[in-house]
Amino acid sequence: MNSLVLGIDIGASGIKGAIVNVHSGDMHTERFKIPTPKPSTPEKVAAEIVEMKEHFDWKGPIGCGFPALVKHGVAKTASNIDKSWINTNVETLFSQAAQTDVYVLNDADAAGMAEMSLVDIDKEGTVLFLTIGSGIGSALFTDGSLVPNTELGHLKFKGGVAEQYAADSVRKNLKLTWEEWAKRFDEYMCHLDLLFSPDRIILGGGSSKYFADFSQWFTVKTTVVPATLLNNAGIIGAACYAGTKHQSKL
Numbered sequence: 331m332n333s334l335v336l337g338i339d340i341g342a343s344g345i346k347g348a349i350v351n352v353h354s355g356d357m358h359t360e361r362f363k364i365p366t367p368k369p370s371t372p373e374k375v376a377a378e379i380v381e382m383k384e385h386f387d388w389k390g391p392i393g394c395g396f397p398a399l400v401k402h403g404v405a406k407t408a409s410n411i412d413k414s415w416i417n418t419n420v421e422t423l424f425s426q427a428a429q430t431d432v433y434v435l436n437d438a439d440a441a442g443m444a445e446m447s448l449v450d451i452d453k454e455g456t457v458l459f460l461t462i463g464s465g466i467g468s469a470l471f472t473d474g475s476l477v478p479n480t481e482l483g484h485l486k487f488k489g490g491v492a493e494q495y496a497a498d499s500v501r502k503n504l505k506l507t508w509e510e511w512a513k514r515f516d517e518y519m520c521h522l523d524l525l526f527s528p529d530r531i532i533l534g535g536g537s538s539k540y541f542a543d544f545s546q547w548f549t550v551k552t553t554v555v556p557a558t559l560l561n562n563a564g565i566i567g568a569a570c571y572a573g574t575k576h577q578s579k580l
């Protein structure tokens with residue numbers, strides 16, 4: 331099989347893509363970013379997937395991380411994207427638009443899988459991977475195996491939903507200092523710690539690069555580390571997922 335796959339990470343503010351070598355996990359090209367259309371309706375986002383494909387002059391399979399609960403290719407929620415995505419078969423829509431096989435999974439699951447499979451870290455026990463961005467994404471692993479679509483950013487917390495209390499968009503909207511935001515995120519991690527007793531928490535997503543600015547306020551007793559692949563994990567994980575799925579389909 332050709333080891334190159336186009337990986338795409340759809341986020342609330344940007345759609346990022348690169349061609350990835352799915353055997354080594356390395357990016358084969360520079361990253362290309364398109365602003366997420368507003369409103370982010372299925373038709374408009376599908377048109378950007380086509381633009382991404384054309385930018386890379388790509389004809390092979392595509393892997394796509396999507397910011398919602400995705401079951402067998404179908405979006406089941408839509409918190410940070412247009413509500414019309416609910417019950418849309420994202421795989422069929424993108425495959426038809428791009429005229430190639432597109433494989434879709436939750437964005438945090440994609441990023442977490444990349445981090446777990448490509449970075450030399452201890453995978454034993456329960457590992458909780460969280461993405462910090464417009465929402466909070468989660469990928470839960472037990473001995474290296476993913477429990478997909480955990481959506482822990484949507485846990486009931488503090489009388490509302492966790493990501494509406496502790497996502498990075500909340501820090502930006504309320505103009506919180508790193509300390510104020512980190513204390514909120516720490517409360518959320520303490521709650522997760524109580525529920526899952528993870529052996530390790532890994533923080534990924536756009537804002538994990540500021541780990542040094544906020545981690546000093548964490549009190550949660552589980553070890554918390556920043557992700558190594560940072561913002562490219564979603565692209566790489568989506569490409570690797572598609573590579574495996576495409577191979578088993580042939």
Ligand code: BGC
Pocket residue numbers: 396397398399407409410436437438439461463464465466467468481483484493
């Ligand atoms: C969505 C998740 C997604 C996360 C990060 C949440 O609002 O429900 O599916 O993983 O945002 O994008």
